[in-house]
Amino acid sequence: MNKIAVIDYGMGNLHSVAKAVEYVGRELSEDIDVVVTADAAKIAAADRVIFPGVGAIRDCMAEINRLNVGQIVADAMKSKPVLAICVGMQALMTRSEENDGVDCLDFMPGDVRYFGSDLRDESGGRLKVPHMGWNQVKQTGSHPLWRDVPDNSRFYFVHSYYVQTENQELVTGVTNYGAEIVAALADDNIFATQFHPEKSQTAGLTLLRNFLQWDGTT
Amino acid sequence: MxxxxxxxxxLDCDHGRVVKGVKFVDIRDAGDPVEVAKRYCDAGADEITFLDISASHEGRATTIHxxxxxxxxVFIPLTVGGGIRSLEDIRSMLNAGADKVAINTAAVENPEFVRAAAQRFGSQCIVVSVDAKQVSAQGEPLKWEIFTHGGRNPTSLDAIEWIARMVAYGAGEILLTSMDRDGTKTGFDLALNKTASNAVQVPIIASGGVGTLQHLVDGILEGEADAVLAASIFHFQEFTIGQAKTYMAERGIEVRVT
Structure with a gap:
């Protein structure tokens, strides 16, 4: 039995993630048990943990702190593969400038910044914010979660804030929107994506399938 | 890159069935929205929009299923619209697996609803759907007005001002339908789209009037839309999504090739 816990701290739609994981589990003919929960004991009993997130960071961090999710994530990060998605990834960083500045979990070094109100592409064309839709992800490092995912595959993004880290060794995927920005981070048993693998059809499902089979080593 | x-x-659906006709030759049940959505996803659709046109409560319950x-x-973004009137409606749709909801009439009746919805669920899942009709006479500066109830009820709201207001209230995206063009197959209202796209920072989905692949190209290049929505040209297999993407790519538009 492969037990997957999707951490539910009340912020938005976690069903997409759970359904996508169940789907790839069925494709693998694996015996998969997906729980959507904030229960520390259930998450501790899982083999793999997914830390999703949507919405505004202030509300997310308030719920993370209220439900002691930071400790739950920290415990999971000690011992098992963890996949953080979108605002879940942003919550792992040091600080976000959204909502006039919010302290995050500081499990990874870096800041979360606004795209700005006058974002331009290389030729000066105006770029909309949020960055919404399918953009290409260049794999800057090899990783078990990139297995069978062609380099420069398109993934679905929707965000107005992006992660910036001085520790380039953590960056395992980048995309371009106004500038080169972080699309994925990897650190030992943690993999984090700005995009939504659960909404990224074949490329995203492949990444999730790799996560279900990942032992957390690189 | x-x-x-x-x-x-x-997809327009009534009581859980696709209406306005879908005519895939090799599909088992063209009225089954699941089968149709899966087909489009496999064909390379970038998102699916599902509009519930059921008038009754029972119809809506079916929609959730x-x-x-x-x-x-279907593991691409799914937007659900039609009859979204309360935070509870939004929660039900998101819990059912929708990624975004499209709000139309309820926004006009109570603009604060959009603000509350964006605050509660995040702008990323709040699409405001706008039905606009040109009201300026020939020779006058262009002006469009918002209509509700499928274009029947005028509101006296200026469409561009309304869109800017909805974005200020937290709409993460605008689904902009030209009532003048809807169903005509004469192409998008490009001036409407371009004016709206330049007025706000969020993406605009152009809708209403697609009859040819060139219309899709025009919507992007001239209408400056970020996405194009179409129903009948795909439903009746006049063109496949693959053909549409190839045609757009040949004209220099960045598309996702699957």
Missing amino acids: ALAKRIIPC TVQAIAGQ
């Missing part, structure tokens, strides 16, 4: 312009097929079924098999 750049963000792709999106192609979004739209349909959304659940689609979300279990």
Whole structure:
């Protein structure tokens, strides 16, 4: 039995993630048990943990702190593969400038910044914010979660804030929107994506399938 | 490397069945929204928009089951619109597996609803759907007005001002339908789209009037839309989504090739 816990701290739609994981589990003919929960004991009993997130960071961090999710994530990060998605990834960083500045979990070094109100592409064309839709992800490092995912595959993004880290060794995927920005981070048993693998059809499902089979080593 | 312009097929559903006719020759049940959505997803659609046109409460209950079924098999973004009037409606749709909801009449009746919805669920899942009709006479500066109830009820709201207001209230995206063009197959209202796209920072989905692949191209290049929505040209297999993407790519538009 492969037990997957999707951490539910009340912020938005976690069903997409759970359904996508169940789907790839069925494709693998694996015996998969997906729980959507904030229960520390259930998450501790899982083999793999997914830390999703949507919405505004202030509300997310308030719920993370209220439900002691930071400790739950920290415990999971000690011992098992963890996949953080979108605002879940942003919550792992040091600080976000959204909502006039919010302290995050500081499990990874870096800041979360606004795209700005006058974002331009290389030729000066105006770029909309949020960055919404399918953009290409260049794999800057090899990783078990990139297995069978062609380099420069398109993934679905929707965000107005992006992660910036001085520790380039953590960056395992980048995309371009106004500038080169972080699309994925990897650190030992943690993999984090700005995009939504659960909404990224074949490329995203492949990444999730790799996560279900990942032992957390690189 | 750049963000792709999106192609979004739209399914109109009544009591859990696709209406306005879908005529795939090799599909088992063209009225089954799950089968149709899956088909579009496999064909390379970038998102699916599902509009519930059921007038009754029972019809809406069916919709929730349909959304659940689609979300279990289709792993691209799914927007659900039609009859979204309360935070509870939004929660039900998101819990069923929708990624975004489209709000139309309820926004006009109570603009604060959009603000509350964006605050509660995040702008990323709040699409405001706008039905606009040109009201300026020939020779006058262009002006469009918002209509509700499928274009029947005028509101005296200026469309561009309304869109800017909805974005200020937290709409993450605008689904902009030209009532003048809807169903005509004469192409998008490009001036409407371009004016709206330049007025706000969020993406605009152009809708209403697609009859040819060149219309899709025009919507992006001239209408400056970020995404194009179409129903009948795909439903009746006049063109496949693959053909649409090839045609757009040949004209220099960034698309997602699957």
